[in-house]
Amino acid sequence: MSTTASALRKPVAWRRVALHAGCVAALLVMLYPLAWLLATSLKPANEVIASLNLLPSHFEWSNYKTAFDGVNDVSVWRLLGNSLLIAGGAVLGNVISCSLAAYAFARLRFRFRGPLFAFMIATIMLPHHAVLIPQYIIFNKLGMVNTYWPLILPKFLATEAFFVFLIVQFMRGLPRELEEAARIDGCGPFRSFFLVILPLTRPALITTAIFTFIWTWNDFFTQLIYLFSPEKFTLTLALRSFVDASSTSAFGPMFAMSVIALLPIVLFFLAFQRFLVEGMASSGLKG
Amino acid sequence: MTATDVQATGVPRTRPATPSRPKRRREGAAWVFLSPWVLGATVLTLLPMAVSLYLSFTDYDLFNPPHWVGLRNYTQMFTEDPRYWRSVVATLTYVVIAVPLQLALALVVALVLKSVRRAKGFYRSAFYAPSLLGASMSIALVWRAIFNDGGTVDHLLGTGGWVTRPGWALLAVALLTVWQFGAPMVIFLAGLQQIPGELYEAAEVDGASRWRQFLSITVPMLSPVIFFNLVLQTIQSFQVFTPAFAVSAGKGGPADSTLFYTLYLYDRGFVASHMGYASAMAWVLLLVIGAVTAVLFRTSRSWVFYASDTDGGAR
Numbered sequence: 199m200s201t202t203a204s205a206l207r208k209p210v211a212w213r214r215v216a217l218h219a220g221c222v223a224a225l226l227v228m229l230y231p232l233a234w235l236l237a238t239s240l241k242p243a244n245e246v247i248a249s250l251n252l253l254p255s256h257f258e259w260s261n262y263k264t265a266f267d268g269v270n271d272v273s274v275w276r277l278l279g280n281s282l283l284i285a286g287g288a289v290l291g292n293v294i295s296c297s298l299a300a301y302a303f304a305r306l307r308f309r310f311r312g313p314l315f316a317f318m319i320a321t322i323m324l325p326h327h328a329v330l331i332p333q334y335i336i337f338n339k340l341g342m343v344n345t346y347w348p349l350i351l352p353k354f355l356a357t358e359a360f361f362v363f364l365i366v367q368f369m370r371g372l373p374r375e376l377e378e379a380a381r382i383d384g385c386g387p388f389r390s391f392f393l394v395i396l397p398l399t400r401p402a403l404i405t406t407a408i409f410t411f412i413w414t415w416n417d418f419f420t421q422l423i424y425l426f427s428p429e430k431f432t433l434t435l436a437l438r439s440f441v442d443a444s445s446t447s448a449f450g451p452m453f454a455m456s457v458i459a460l461l462p463i464v465l466f467f468l469a470f471q472r473f474l475v476e477g478m479a480s481s482g483l484k485g
Numbered sequence: 486m487t488a489t490d491v492q493a494t495g496v497p498r499t500r501p502a503t504p505s506r507p508k509r510r511r512e513g514a515a516w517v518f519l520s521p522w523v524l525g526a527t528v529l530t531l532l533p534m535a536v537s538l539y540l541s542f543t544d545y546d547l548f549n550p551p552h553w554v555g556l557r558n559y560t561q562m563f564t565e566d567p568r569y570w571r572s573v574v575a576t577l578t579y580v581v582i583a584v585p586l587q588l589a590l591a592l593v594v595a596l597v598l599k600s601v602r603r604a605k606g607f608y609r610s611a612f613y614a615p616s617l618l619g620a621s622m623s624i625a626l627v628w629r630a631i632f633n634d635g636g637t638v639d640h641l642l643g644t645g646g647w648v649t650r651p652g653w654a655l656l657a658v659a660l661l662t663v664w665q666f667g668a669p670m671v672i673f674l675a676g677l678q679q680i681p682g683e684l685y686e687a688a689e690v691d692g693a694s695r696w697r698q699f700l701s702i703t704v705p706m707l708s709p710v711i712f713f714n715l716v717l718q719t720i721q722s723f724q725v726f727t728p729a730f731a732v733s734a735g736k737g738g739p740a741d742s743t744l745f746y747t748l749y750l751y752d753r754g755f756v757a758s759h760m761g762y763a764s765a766m767a768w769v770l771l772l773v774i775g776a777v778t779a780v781l782f783r784t785s786r787s788w789v790f791y792a793s794d795t796d797g798g799a800r
Contacts, residue, residue, distance in 0.1 A: 224594070328771040
């Protein structure tokens, strides 16, 4: 449909070539920082700043060796494990709690449904900072500061309303007859949720899972506030140690570490790019 | 989109005086499904909002009990704290630069990609990639190095290191945001695909120029999506943190030029242990974001065009 208009104009061949050339040129500029990151992670210390060459004179693999030794005597494997634990917990929490709430909002009748739904939508726009300090006090009182609970527990309570909204929108698109048929077959709301609706909601759940993973993985602020023992750090937080000390000699290992920290997102992106981009387009989720 | 949705479900339903037994059971089931959300909304949203409002009128360092000081945090913020105002100016400047540039770029690239037929999926994904990676600390560190003294930008433009110069550091952070135009671009692209091709065909027959078509068809038909992107991007930009933290080593420098609001809030609350002051800052942020959103919604009536106003946000 979208091509009808341009087909009418019959663009000549060179115009199409110019279009692609322009797109590729724009992409090269845009992807430069990523190429720079990869190249610098393999550069010897004296070439990091001195030359404009993207390619190093020889590959300095020891940067990665240094990076794998870790930061503050904590190995990269430990940091990676910590990051995975938090992101995995968050994914599980969001998928479970948000789909439960979404089903109620999308399909069930209850008192105050309208006002509660409006409130849920409003919390999407609520800046995190308005609740940040009391949340910190609560977790502090519970003795949970410097543990992973403040990072994982809220996800099991559907606090990320955006995903509730996303799943609600998806569930509304499913035909009602399915549940009516299930009810005639004797299914209550629980069985029709688990057996009929949930399997059909899979695309929305996958989108939720992927975005939760990437957002949690990239999150810096919450981790910065709640974690302070180096052995509990995530990869993102360990990179922080490099923020203060920025001598050029540490550049190679620092960017080797950055590459390691980005790798899971890149892999996720390559594996799920279809879901990611479509999920984005249909829901308006940000990266 | 959001507003119409609220309306769509906000319609009060007339219910029978005495609900039958199975109906009441279904109502009970709804609350079971809803229970995690209700707990979260109460304990982690509503209660904290009330508490932070209370704390904003106190002196509180996390260790000693809060001490009521009335409006002092607010008056101090507005009249005695030049750093507070510098953080306000930095944030507003950043929002005003980054948001329009990012959305404009997103729209231009979406329009170009709309007419591309081959490798469209590849371009879409490739332009989108920075939106996912760019939020990370890794890329923020890359940005600092590229825009530092002796970095690529210094080499190419000879402007010196941007991140070490007041007035330029903010621009470097804004460019990092603009670079992540892929997310709004994908939404624009989806919106463009919804516009019926017949509209353009009719305009073509009438001899309308491309520019005329853009202004009279594309912009009005796309206005709900433009509005959606504008609101979301503005709200998010007010809360920017990670890149400023990385670029300025957590200090907001040089000369407080990248001392964004949230960075200063973090500094007051978690570095200086002035939780009351930080709470007051959080409430001002909440009110400002609320006000900006309200203004955007109000002005939107004059420029956002909904094809069918009765069809309450089906998507």
